Amino acid sequence: MGVACGIVGLPNVGKSTIFNAITLSEGGERSTYMFSTTEPVRGTVDVPDERLAKISEVIPPDKIIPAQMTVVDIPGLVAGSSQGEGMGVSFLGAIKESDVLLHVVRCFSAKDIQHVSGSVDPATDAEVVELELMQVDLQTIERNIERVSKKVRIGDKDALAADAAFKKAKAHIENDLPLRTAEFDDREREELKPLFLLTIKPVLFVANVGDDDLDGEAEQIAELRAYAEKTKASVLHLGGDIEAELVRMDDEEREAFKADLGLVDSGLTRLIHAGFDLLGLQTYFTAGEKEVRAWVIHKGDSAPVGAGVIHTDFLKKFIRAQVFSYEDLLEHRSEAAIKAAGRMRVEGKEYVLQDGDICNFLIGN
Numbered sequence: 401m402g403v404a405c406g407i408v409g410l411p412n413v414g415k416s417t418i419f420n421a422i423t424l425s426e427g428g429e430r431s432t433y434m435f436s437t438t439e440p441v442r443g444t445v446d447v448p449d450e451r452l453a454k455i456s457e458v459i460p461p462d463k464i465i466p467a468q469m470t471v472v473d474i475p476g477l478v479a480g481s482s483q484g485e486g487m488g489v490s491f492l493g494a495i496k497e498s499d500v501l502l503h504v505v506r507c508f509s510a511k512d513i514q515h516v517s518g519s520v521d522p523a524t525d526a527e528v529v530e531l532e533l534m535q536v537d538l539q540t541i542e543r544n545i546e547r548v549s550k551k552v553r554i555g556d557k558d559a560l561a562a563d564a565a566f567k568k569a570k571a572h573i574e575n576d577l578p579l580r581t582a583e584f585d586d587r588e589r590e591e592l593k594p595l596f597l598l599t600i601k602p603v604l605f606v607a608n609v610g611d612d613d614l615d616g617e618a619e620q621i622a623e624l625r626a627y628a629e630k631t632k633a634s635v636l637h638l639g640g641d642i643e644a645e646l647v648r649m650d651d652e653e654r655e656a657f658k659a660d661l662g663l664v665d666s667g668l669t670r671l672i673h674a675g676f677d678l679l680g681l682q683t684y685f686t687a688g689e690k691e692v693r694a695w696v697i698h699k700g701d702s703a704p705v706g707a708g709v710i711h712t713d714f715l716k717k718f719i720r721a722q723v724f725s726y727e728d729l730l731e732h733r734s735e736a737a738i739k740a741a742g743r744m745r746v747e748g749k750e751y752v753l754q755d756g757d758i759c760n761f762l763i764g765n
Contacts, residue, residue: 403447403696404470405502405675406495406601408533410525411476411486413506414608414640419443419473421643422668440494441473447676447683448669449694451726451756455685456692458729465693467683469672472498479528482535489536496596500675501603503529507621507637508610522624526605530631533598534573540595541570565591573599581632602678603628606671607637614639614661636674638667682755685726686710703751707761717764721747726756 409415423443447467456464472495478486495501505522545566551559565588572582578599584592592600605628607621616637628635646654646666658666676682680699684706685692697706703723708715724735728743738744753759 402468402470403500403675403679403681404472404498405500406498407471407473407502407504408495408529409476409504410478410506410529413476413504413525414508415473415476415504416441417640417644418502418504418606418608418638418668418671419471421640421647422471422671424647439475440491442494443471443473445469445471445672447672447694447696449683451683451685452692452694455687455726455729455758458733459687459689459692459735461687461689461692463691465691467694467696469675471502477529477532479532481532482539489532492533492536492598496598498601499679501598501601502606502671502675503603503633504606504608504640505624507607507613507616507618507624520620522607522620523627526624526627530578530599531576534576534578537579537597537599538570538573540597541566541573544595545570561587562591564588566595569597569600578603578631603631603633604671604674604678605633605635607635608640609637611639611642614642614663634674634678636667636671638671643667682753684753684755684757684759686760687758688760697753699755701753702749703747703753703759703761704749706753706759707763710761714761714763718749719762719764720749721751721762722760723747723751723757725754726758729758 407415407419419441422445424445445468447469449466452464452466474491474494475487477489480486481489503526505526506520507522509520545563548559548562548566552563565584568584568588569579569582569592572579579597580600580602605624607616607624609616609618609621621635621637625635642661643666646657647668649657658664681696682699683694683696685694695706695709697709703721704715704718707718707721723745724738724743728738732738732741732743735744
């Protein structure tokens with residue numbers, strides 16, 4: 401399964417800096433003026449997973465294929481964007497199918513970089529963008545209420561169910577609350593899914609801190625965390641400029657620089673993993689002479705569902721899976737030794753895949 405992230409935020413918060421760092425893009429000097437991003441930009445990033453290299457040491461392949469994440473950066477939003485202010489919202493279609501929103505919030509001071517309101521206030525800045533996204537969702541919902549209205553009047557059951565879900569969502573937004581804070585049942589979520597509503601998506605606030613607060617301990621970030629908790633979102637802090645520097649370094653230089661800064665993992669690695677956690681995702685592997693590959697699934701997915709990520713036909717034609725764990729491979733160092741130790745398992749259709757499973761699927765004709 402593919403994973404897609406949309407990056408949102410006010411102008412001049414570091415969205416493009418973080419996008420370039422995530423996607424290893426060759427970005428120029430950071431802009432000091434607003435609306436330097438004028439259209440959506442799409443990139444793809446490999447999901448960091450040190451297990452791939454270790455599996456490949458034991459089962460040497462022709463190639464290693466990590467899981468991937470698609471990231472889309474869009475122009476900044478401002479108060480009134482939903483009514484045409486700034487650059488408007490026509491570009492939001494580029495992130496409508498995103499699985500998660502990475503909402504970059506400026507948590508650094510820099511006199512040479514403009515701020516849309518003149519001063520940095522992360523919690524307020526985050527709310528400005530969220531309110532604009534809510535207005536866009538409201539407009540979408542109102543159009544769809546009108547769309548089903550004729551069938552509602554004649555008592556069409558499907559239309560009535562859709563109308564009820566739309567009106568419930570509309571009422572929630574009119575209380576200035578993002579849809580991710582609402583309780584929807586499965587039927588309501590199915591009705592809302594085709595609308596690609598933005599505020600129903602999980603949100604990770606990315607607090608872009610300055611070089612003087614790499615630990616993210618400033619009071620402003622605490623206020624952002626309080627806002628995130630209130631609106632059922634998560635927060636991760638990183639230094640965008642530092643991350644942009646790290647990706648330009650070779651491995652040895654990067655490790656030395658991280659050690660100097662007291663960093664264990666890069667902020668971008670933490671960001672990607674936080675996005676996976678927010679979406680309830682995990683990774684299993686296939687390993688052989690041709691390739692060692694990471695596959696992304698949801699936590700709780702069964703073996704047939706996991707096989708279906710490789711090819712949709714595998715879901716229906718699944719017979720059984722031969723499974724061992726990543727830890728078993730590191731301990732026993734070969735599939736033969738794993739079998740001899742009784743750690744190779746044969747699992748059926750009811751088996752729930754675990755993070756780090758290494759699988760070989762038997763598929764029927």
